[in-house]
Amino acid sequence: MHAHNTIKMNLQDTLSNNVKQAVKSNYNVELETVEFQATRKEFAGDITVVIFPMLRFVKGNPVQIGETIGKYLVENVTEVDAFNVVKGFLNIEISDSYYLDFFNGVKNDKTYGFVSPTVNEKAIMVEYSSPNTNKPLHLGHVRNNLLGYSVAEIIKASGKKVYKTQIINDRGIHICKSMLAWKRFGNEETPENTGLKGDKLVGNYYVKFDQEYKKEIQDLISKGQTEEEAKKNAPILLEAQNMLLKWEAGDDETVALWEKMNGWVYEGFNVTYKNLGVDFDTLYYESNTYLLGKEFVAEGLKSGVFVKEDDGSVWCDLTEDGLDKKIVQRADGTAVYMTQDIGTAIQRIKDFPDVGGMVYTVGNEQDYHFQVLFLILKKLGFDWAKNLYHLSYGMVDLPSGKMKSREGTVVDADDLIDDMATTAEEISEELGKLDGYSKEEKKVLFKTIGLGALKYHILKVDPKKRILFDPKESIDFQGNTGPFIQYTYARIQSILRKADLDANSKLNVVDIELHPKEKELIKQIQLFPEVVQNAAENHSPALIANYTYDLVKEFNSFYQNVSILGADNDTEKALRVQLSNMVANIIKNSFSLLGIQVPERM
Structure with missing residues (x-):
C-alpha cells in the first residue's frame, strides 16, 4: 500500500485481525475475510462490520455475535471507543485520538495523496488530441484534450512516470483538399495579412473545397452523369488526389505548400492548447509514421499471425477471438490505418524504452479498431501489449444539436473558451x-x-x-x-x-x-x-x-x-x-x- 494510506489501512487490518481473533476465541472458527462498510449516517459509528457473511461459519443470532465481537474489540483495540449492533451490523466508534493522530500526520503535507514515482517503474504514454491539420479544434477535441490531459496527470499523481503525446494527422486527402482550395482561391492570404489564426484560415479553405466540389457534382449530374459517377469524376477531387500522389512522391512545390500551411495550423493549435491549459511532452506526425508497420506485416506473415490472400492482400484472422478478419496490407502493397497504428505503437517503445503501457484517448466510434489493434500487437508477441488501454469517450452535444465540420457549423474550441x-x-x-x-x-x-x-x-x-x-x-x-x-x-x-x-x-x-x-x-x-x-x-x-x-x-x-x-x-x-x-x-x-x-x- 502507499505510504499515506498506511494509517487508514492499518486500522482496517487491525480491526480485521481482531474480529478474526474474537470469532476464533469465542466460536472456534477461522474466518477467511471480514467485510467492512462505512457506517450509515443515522447510526453512531465510523466503520461497520457486516455480520451476515459470517453466519455460514458461525452458528447463532447475528445480534448476539455482533455484541460478542464488539466487546472483544473495545477491550483489545485501543482505537475502538464504543460499539452498537443494529440487526446484523456491528457499528464501531473509533476514538478521536486516532483521527487526530492521522490529521496531525498529514496536515502540513502539501502533496498529500500524491505518490512520487518509484525508480525503475515502467512509464505510461498517454495519447490525446491527435487532430487533423485541415481545420481548427472543436468541442469534441475539447473533451478529448481535457480527458487525456487529466488522465495523464492522475496517473502521474498515482506514482508513475508519464509521457503526454499526440499523433498529428498531417497528411492525406483531406489535407490536400485545403491546400488545393487555398492554391486556387487563396489570393496569397496568410494569417499575418488577414489577422486570422492559422488553423481558422486553413479550415475556411477546407469548407471552400467542399462548396466547390458540390457545385462540380451538380454540374456533372446536369450533363447526364449519375451522382455516384459525378462524385468520383469531379475535376477538383481528381486534382486533390493527384496532389496527394505528388506529395507522396516528394514533389518540391507540393511539399513546400504543405509545410507552409501546416505551419500556420500548428501556430493556431498552440494558441488553443495554451488557452485550454494542456501540454505535450512529445509529438508524432503521421507524415513520419505512415510507412511504419510495413516491416511487421512481413514479420507477421513469417510467424503465421497474418495470412496472404490470392490477390496479394494481407489479413489477420481474429474470428477465433470473437472479432472478424482485418486487412493489414492492400493488394497493391499499400498500408491501411491499422498497419500505421501497429508501426507507431512499436516505434514509441523504441523511442522511449521505459514505456510499459499506453493510453489512447479516442472517441467511442473507434472502439472496434482498438480492440483489433491491441489483439494484433499481443499476437505479434509484444509483452507491453497487455498494458494498452483505449480511453473511449462519448460525444458532446450542445442544446442546439449536432455539429458537422464540413458545413462549417462546428462549435469552435476558441469560441467556446471565449x-x-x-x-x-x-x-x-x-x-x-x-x-x-x-x-x-x-x-x-x-x-x-x-x-x-x-x-x-x-x-x-x-x-x-x-x-x-x-x-x-x-x-x-x-x-x-x-x-x-x-x-x-x-x-x-x-x-x-x-x-x-x-x-x-x-x-x-x-x-x-x-x-x-x-x-x-x-x-x-x-x-x-x-x-x-x-x-x-x-x-x-x-x-x-x-x-x-x-x-x-x-x-x-x-x-x-x-x-x-x-x-x-x-x-x-x-x-x-x-x-x-x-x-x-x-x-x-x-x-x-x-x-x-x-x-x-x-
Missing part, C-alpha cells in the same frame, strides 16, 4: 459577487471561472457517457459545478486570511473532543489517496471531480455548524483553521489533476 469567460462575467455581474476588483483582475478571474466550469462539467461525467453540454448550467455557483467548488476554495482562503494563525503551524492538536462535523471532515480527507489510486486505475477523472464535490459539501456543512474563527479556545481554533487549510489544499490538488485553477479570492 464564450465561457463571457458567460462567467454575465452570471457573476448578476450575482454581484465581484466588488472591489480591478478590470484586469476581473478578466483573469472570469477566464478561471469559465474554464473551470467547462472542464469540471465535462470531467465530472464518466468518460464513456455522452454529454449534453449547457454552458449556462455549468456556471452555476451552487451544486456539482466547478465554480461552486472554486468559490468554496476562495471562501477558505478568506477565512485563513482573517484567522491570523499560521495554518501550516507545526502545533499538534491533541486531547480534544472532536465535533462530529470535524470527524466527518477528517474521514473525508482520509479517503483522498485512495481516490487518486482508483481514478488512475479506472482512467476516470470523474472519480476525482465527484470526490472533491463530496469534500466541499462536507466542508460547507462543517462551516455552517461550527464557528471556525469564534471557537471556544485557541486549541479548537487551531484545529479548525488547520482543517480548513487542509481542505483547501486537497481542492487545489485535485483540481490541478483536472487541469482547473483555483482563485485565491472570489
